[in-house]
Amino acid sequence: MTMPLIIPIFIMHRGCPHRCTFCDQQKAAGPYPDDVSETFFRQTVLSHLQHIKKKPDQVQIAFYGGNFTGMPRQDQTRLLKYAQPFLEAGGVSALRISTRPDCLDKERLDFLKEYGVQIVEIGAQSLVDDVLRRAERGHTAGNVDAAVQLLKANGFEVGVHLMAGMPGDSPEGFARSVARTIAMQPHTVRIHPTLVFTGTPLERDHRNGSYEPLTLDEAVLLCKSALLKFTAAGIPVIRIGLQTTPEMEKRGTVIAGPYHPAFRFLVEASIFFDRAASLLSRGDFQEKAVVFSVCPKEQSAFRGLKNENVRKLQNRFGLSGIRVVPDPAQPAGTLHVHCDI
Ligand code: SF4
Structure with missing residues (x-):
């Protein structure tokens, strides 16, 4: 409901x-x-x-x-x-x-x-x-x-x-x-x-x-x-x-x-930042471009206010680029990351 x-x-x-x-x-x-x-x-x-x-x-x-x-x-x-x-x-x-x-x-x-x-x-x-x-x-x-x-x-x-x-x-x-x-x-x-x-x-x-x-x-x-x-x-x-x-x-x-x-949005964006950071810290993505698959309705929370999450992730992990792909098969609250080839 x-x-x-x-x-x-x-x-x-x-x-x-x-x-x-x-x-x-x-x-x-x-x-x-x-x-x-x-x-x-x-x-x-x-x-x-x-x-x-x-x-x-x-x-x-x-x-x-x-x-x-x-x-x-x-x-x-x-x-x-x-x-x-x-x-x-x-x-x-x-x-x-x-x-x-x-x-x-x-x-x-x-x-x-x-x-x-x-x-x-x-x-x-x-x-x-x-x-x-x-x-x-x-x-x-x-x-x-x-x-x-x-x-x-x-x-x-x-x-x-x-x-x-x-x-x-x-x-x-x-x-x-x-x-x-x-x-x-x-x-x-x-x-x-x-x-x-x-x-x-x-x-x-x-x-x-x-x-x-x-x-x-x-x-x-x-x-x-x-x-x-x-x-x-x-x-x-x-x-x-x-x-x-x-x-x-x-x-x-x-x-x-x-x-x-938009206080709730800030809270949800912060959760997505942590999830993305945790995924990136488990792989070797330095100087690489990556793709994040996200549930379509969570795309904007993933990006954060004015794309801030994307910018911060790129700087913190030394990435050459981040692409965000809305994927209907991605369950809500989850993320998938892979290198952008
Ligand atoms: S009881 Fe509730 S509505 Fe009344 S003054 Fe306290 S917080 Fe405000």
Whole structure:
């Protein structure tokens, strides 16, 4: 099955017990209304549905950008009711929400199920208690474990969000978060590097020198390692890097941190670079021209941004040339290299 088309509705910090130090949904998601009206909801969903070019297997409506199950019950009911006509008409197949791990219990799950919510994404961010404390998350790694198990036991599809480069985190700490997430066996994962949004407590910490964000290279390295581990564990990583919005692209919105509009592409290109380098280091290709066969849909990730991988490989291994040949017989995620005769 292909990835579902997800129609996001941002609820803008609704239900959040407080602000986590790094978070500003207005900056990350853009100018959404503080309260989602039925008219706004309908228009947003219809405009997404009208612009679908090739119908995916599944269309889902997602309530993101806040703590859904932390909202008063009447607000949850109101929003979920807006979605019911789309579910009944069949244009939308399921609802998903994102929420905090400490705002779930059996009663809340029964309520969500009644309204067609099938997927719950947990904002974990880290599975290291000291890191969670420093970001003022207000929950523990144990809460995440418990939430994931409860959701799975009640038949929900579960997603877990992780962040690289959180205040007080380290590469080892992030690796522990990845390992603990794999042990929980969620259905999907999202990862994004921590960015410093203007106006957040994290901006203050950055300006007073108590928080230094990851560089872009460090963020790519950490997320690459996480992607490889999740993939090996059979857990799809459905997003790497925050969704780029016009708001984020505005000057002064992200004041520091490894922001890149094609962050996932950088991570995947880095994986291909490593694979190609490993193949080249096993043979004698010095001063020779080589041909790489790649799966056609991975050709651009192999080349890297502006052909950077090809240039770097050529320089590092002293090659006289590299030809990249898209080969439908080459399995995805693999490469073959031989001399160009
Ligand atoms: S990270 Fe989640 S819980 Fe924290 S302020 Fe942002 S939306 Fe709310």
